[in-house]
Amino acid sequence: LTIGVFDSGVGGLVMARAFRAALPAHDFLYLGDSLHVPYGPRSAETVYRLTLRAVDYLCRQDCELIVIACNTASASALRLIQQEYLPQNYPDRRVLGVIVPTIEAVAAGHYKRVGLLGTAFTVGSGVYAEELQKIDPQLKLHARAAPLLVPLAEYGALHHAQPVLEEYLAPLLEADIDSLILGCTHYPLFRPLIEKILPAGVRVISQDEAVPPKLTGYLKRHAALDARLKKNGKFRALLTDVTPSYHATGARLFGADVAFEKVAL
Amino acid sequence: LTIGVFDSGVGGLVMARAFRAALPAHDFLYLGDSLHVPYGPRSAETVYRLTLRAVDYLCRQDCELIVIACNTASASALRLIQQEYLPQNYPDRRVLGVIVPTIEAVAAGHYKRVGLLGTAFTVGSGVYAEELQKIDPQLKLHARAAPLLVPLAEYGALHHAQPVLEEYLAPLLEADIDSLILGCTHYPLFRPLIEKILPAGVRVISQDEAVPPKLTGYLKRHAALDARLKKNGKFRALLTDVTPSYHATGARLFGADVAFEKVAL
Numbered sequence: 001l002t003i004g005v006f007d008s009g010v011g012g013l014v015m016a017r018a019f020r021a022a023l024p025a026h027d028f029l030y031l032g033d034s035l036h037v038p039y040g041p042r043s044a045e046t047v048y049r050l051t052l053r054a055v056d057y058l059c060r061q062d063c064e065l066i067v068i069a070c071n072t073a074s075a076s077a078l079r080l081i082q083q084e085y086l087p088q089n090y091p092d093r094r095v096l097g098v099i100v101p102t103i104e105a106v107a108a109g110h111y112k113r114v115g116l117l118g119t120a121f122t123v124g125s126g127v128y129a130e131e132l133q134k135i136d137p138q139l140k141l142h143a144r145a146a147p148l149l150v151p152l153a154e155y156g157a158l159h160h161a162q163p164v165l166e167e168y169l170a171p172l173l174e175a176d177i178d179s180l181i182l183g184c185t186h187y188p189l190f191r192p193l194i195e196k197i198l199p200a201g202v203r204v205i206s207q208d209e210a211v212p213p214k215l216t217g218y219l220k221r222h223a224a225l226d227a228r229l230k231k232n233g234k235f236r237a238l239l240t241d242v243t244p245s246y247h248a249t250g251a252r253l254f255g256a257d258v259a260f261e262k263v264a265l
Numbered sequence: 266l267t268i269g270v271f272d273s274g275v276g277g278l279v280m281a282r283a284f285r286a287a288l289p290a291h292d293f294l295y296l297g298d299s300l301h302v303p304y305g306p307r308s309a310e311t312v313y314r315l316t317l318r319a320v321d322y323l324c325r326q327d328c329e330l331i332v333i334a335c336n337t338a339s340a341s342a343l344r345l346i347q348q349e350y351l352p353q354n355y356p357d358r359r360v361l362g363v364i365v366p367t368i369e370a371v372a373a374g375h376y377k378r379v380g381l382l383g384t385a386f387t388v389g390s391g392v393y394a395e396e397l398q399k400i401d402p403q404l405k406l407h408a409r410a411a412p413l414l415v416p417l418a419e420y421g422a423l424h425h426a427q428p429v430l431e432e433y434l435a436p437l438l439e440a441d442i443d444s445l446i447l448g449c450t451h452y453p454l455f456r457p458l459i460e461k462i463l464p465a466g467v468r469v470i471s472q473d474e475a476v477p478p479k480l481t482g483y484l485k486r487h488a489a490l491d492a493r494l495k496k497n498g499k500f501r502a503l504l505t506d507v508t509p510s511y512h513a514t515g516a517r518l519f520g521a522d523v524a525f526e527k528v529a530l
Contacts, residue, residue, distance in 0.1 A: 034307075035301065035307070035311060036300065036301065041419070041420075041508065041510060042299075042300070042506050042508065043506050043507060043508045046300060046506045120510065147416070147420040147422075148416055148417070148420055148422055148425070150416075151412070151413060151415075151416035152413070154306070155306075155412040155413055157412075157413055157429070160413065160425070160428060160429055160432075163425060163428075164422070164425055167425075241307050241308050241311045242308060243306065243307065243308045245306060245385065
């Protein structure tokens with residue numbers, strides 16, 4: 001049994017790399033739905049259907065634990081998958097998202113005016129606002145959809161990101177945020193640029209830092225599950241569509257060459 | 266029987282609007298594969314399969330004449346559809362692309378150093394180079410993939426386009442082009458910005474201008490086909506995924522509200 005990591009494209013490789021660094025002995029199976037990337041602008045119904053299909057595929061590939069690394073997919077589908085789909089179809093499997101671990105990082109920092117950059121879908125879903133409200137009703141969330149960041153990352157055009165980031169961050173700076181959630185797997189790439197725009201003292205909450213310790217903690221609390229997981233340090237990456245440019249993007253995001261295998265879900 | 270117009274997303278509405286202006290009495294059925302937009306970064310095999318499925322759908326919807334408005338889909342699939350798929354499956358239907366009409370516009374202008382902006386797929390396919398070579402072996406094509414233009418158009422971020430266009434056009438200006446093909450349905454939106462960057466005298470070849478007269482000419486030469494086409498001035502727009510933001514994008518591209526219907530292919 002293996003840990004599955006699902007993302008809408010190759011962006012989740014940033015998370016996969018962080019998971020491997022935290023759990024170097026564990027095997028990981030990465031699945032990127034590059035046939036349908038980006039998920040951010042698509043409808044709720046479509047994102048839910050695509051996410052369910054991917055989780056089902058990973059379950060059939062003997063993943064006992066699956067991390068949905070994509071915020072859009074987490075926002076759309078995680079609750080229904082955990083509460084209905086898994087109990088009915090794979091009661092012995094576990095699926096985790098990235099949003100709750102991120103909220104926990106905000107809670108630990110006692111932030112009061114939290115900024116969020118995310119896809120149009122993630123921001124529109126209101127999931128972050130809802131979850132933050134639960135931990136602290138006084139907390140104010142200032143969310144901004146940042147749809148150009150994924151293509152800027154995917155096409156290696158970070159040198160055009162500065163004015164785009166300035167526009168997205170302007171209303172958040174005006175609201176005097178004390179912290180900023182990077183609510184999409186691609187956004188850690190923009191962190192150095194974002195930190196130059198943010199005033200000193202605004203804390204950046206990046207999921208490649210916030211989520212891996214939560215995964216490690218989860219496996220410690222579920223030792224029986226952890227004992228069943230393969231630990232050969234292996235990494236396999238599956239994509240639903242493969243082009244030569246994915247290798248370049250994969251190398252850029254992952255920091256190493258990735259041998260992608262094409263699969264049909 | 267109706268004229269079908271196919272594009273990978275809502276970008277082809279620019280072309281549909283131009284077709285309606287040229288043929289106001291004709292009925293049009295628009296199909297945008299918004300579930301898989303953008304086609305540009307995907308693999309040849311995937312673009313071919315998706316285009317075939319869309320053409321098949323439009324044939325079953327009683328489209329006798331189908332225009333593939335998407336350059337990526339035209340570059341990938343048009344020849345095989347015309348030479349194999351239609352003869353075997355729908356011998357009485359006709360499918361036209363946008364690339365050959367564009368090449369004819371270049372030929373008519375006797376240009377010698379032609380620039381091309383297109384998706385990574387269109388530029389990588391070499392179709393424009395190949396077709397231009399046929400009309401004039403002396404002609405030099407200077408092609409540049411422009412992957413950020415589609416997201417800039419789709420997300421209404423034209424105000425960020427200037428530095429991106431300057432980067433894409435720099436090698437073409439260095440090559441002293443005398444004309445520039447806008448090789449993607451979204452690009453006419455950037456025309457005013459592009460014309461400010463280009464030196465005076467460089468002619469812009471835009472498909473929303475170049476292709477409609479070719480369609481009109483085709484129908485004049487095929488009067489029997491034209492006589493069978495419905496002429497109630499009706500326009501229907503189908504998408505494979507519909508979100509509220511498509512209405513805004515549709516209105517921006519089409520210049521009018523579009524009532525999208527969701528279909529599964």
